[in-house]
Amino acid sequence: MSFLSLEFSGFFLLFLILYWSCVRWPDVQNTLLLAASYFILASAHPWFALMIIAYTAGIHACGLLILRTREKNRAGLALALVLAVLNLATFKYFDFFRDGINAALTAAGLAPWVPALQIMVPLGISFYTFHSISYLVSLQRAEIQAASLPALALYLAFFPSVVAGPINRARVFLPQIDCNSPRQLLQYRKGLLLIALALLKVVYLGAWLADTWADPVFANPAGYHALDALLGLLAYSWQLYLNFSGYTDLVTGLALLLGFTLPVNFRAPYAAGNLRHFWERWHISLSTWIRDYLYIPLGGSRHGWWRTQANLMIAMLLSGLWHGSSANFLIWGGIHGLGMVLLNIGDRWLGRDRIQQVTPVLAHVCTFLLVSAAWIFFRSTDLDQSLAFLNTLCTHYNQALQFNSPLYLLGMWVALRLYPLAARMTQWGLDNSHRLPGAALPPIIGLLGWLALSLSPPGIPAFIYASF
Incomplete structure (x- = not known):
């Protein structure tokens, strides 16, 4: 169901x-x-x-x-x-x-x-x-x-x-x-807004990105120009985020309507300026679980710098394996693990988060592109499809463009730069939802729901993380 x-x-x-x-x-x-x-x-x-x-x-x-x-x-x-x-x-x-x-x-x-x-x-x-x-x-x-x-x-x-x-x-x-007193329905406004926001993210925006670019390109990467493939990859990055964070919004809203609170799972991950900050913002309940029940028991950072890097790599490889039992997920975890180790080496030589402090825009964009490149192995059905996608990105510059990719890639860049502001505004609205007059709630929820249902592609989108 x-x-x-x-x-x-x-x-x-x-x-x-x-x-x-x-x-x-x-x-x-x-x-x-x-x-x-x-x-x-x-x-x-x-x-x-x-x-x-x-x-x-x-x-x-x-x-x-x-x-x-x-x-x-x-x-x-x-x-x-x-x-x-x-x-x-x-x-x-x-x-x-x-x-x-x-x-x-x-x-x-x-x-x-x-x-x-x-x-x-x-x-x-x-x-x-x-x-x-x-x-x-x-x-x-x-x-x-x-x-x-x-x-x-x-x-x-x-x-x-x-x-x-x-x-x-x-x-x-x-x-x-194990509550001794009756539960109270204290945050129903926030719960309802989260459910409406989830519909907009999953049913409309995420499904539209998948239907328009991500799914066609990943189904046949060899048949597309490199810029089309890049557009499809970035579309998948946003689709995955919208789908998963939308699911989290949905179940958090359902739990609030039942009188329960769930842990925060996302804090604007694509606003991160490096991989460390990305994992502090993405699937937070998993990353903190791996930290507390795997990385720290392995020794964490208590046994020297190189042992710390080894523990970090082991944790990220096992994180990849948790997502799926294939070489693709091990490679995905290895990319993030290696990226974190290289980041720590840079911090040791230059100072913690030095690159992000000197060039914040470049750090933001490069982090998003690195995370997106790793998603190739996450999305592809097998290693052969991953390698075919990488080959398209690196060599397919003579084929005809099937999308107006330069214009849409520019739109992706604008969306990435506006995303931190949009995330802050959305969070502010949710945090202050208790101030919203009761009469204003139905039209807001109705508008978000109408946008999601009327503009979305046909069918009910699957929750990607349900397969993990």
Whole structure:
């Protein structure tokens, strides 16, 4: 059930009426939320709901084990983390490692023996695995008390964020579940505006960029002029941002209408002047999760400069692998990791953020182009398509232009330069939405919704990050 479908809209509206009619009983509201979350997962496939139910029972048992062992050692946590990661790796990465092992066996003159595993990857498994790891680590550190099984189940399955994030932290989200007083609908104006903004981003702007330039160029990069390919690449950069940040806006708005808050996931990432600042602004819930649960446990910056760079590269490579089990995603992560290491080398020689301070416009544009170039490996279906796209960018200067690319590229440059201002204005409007008169809310939301639905290409756009 797509969150953009009419079916979901009708379901959510009826659910809200039932949900807030039980406002005096938070436990009943939690039960309704859990049932709705399982229903939405099961509507995609019953297996998805059964899988998360079984996984929740396992994590609950691991949590009880941690409580018994944490005063003595970390064996309980280690076992729990191994089981959680093995579960994710089995479903998401088995075929990737199988292909590598069988290729190595073939190269050694041996018969490949690792069989294929024909099984569907459970919807949202990456996100609820990250949620569970946050819970287990917080339990080991005594940051939280053990959650009841129903509370843990809702934390892992909460439908606005289970499919494609943002990634919640147990110590922040569980208290919102275990509330002792009735929930309050305090930010409904902001929630409704976020939903309308999401429609404009995903249904209209993102879908239009994909339909007009990004999808045609990536489908056949060899058939386009280099400037057309560049236009298609930049269009995809904006499409991905609009789609993912739009999804975050949508689920954040849904959560606010349910009385919950989700973590901030984007802070104008394409306004960044270098890769470090980009990752401080892009998919923040993932980048901070990798920092806290991977980079710092590896040693972070505590063991010398070169060890810090190695830890950074490992973290970025694993970030790439988290997005997908293919060489393309490893290369994408490697590009960002290498870029961060080179940035740190420059900071060491010239001073931190020196280039950005001296030439802020050039730093801004170059960062956007570097991030966009890495998206080639993110968007392409395989390595061959990535190399074909790069070949087009580097060599196809004699073919006829199929788009008015010079003019549109100029428009892209103007949009990039105006983007920081537009992002600040949008954020200011959301932050001050509580001052908006109630009578002004319907026409604003109606206008944004009308623009999105009337100008968009046909069909319901998919959420790109739902596949991760």
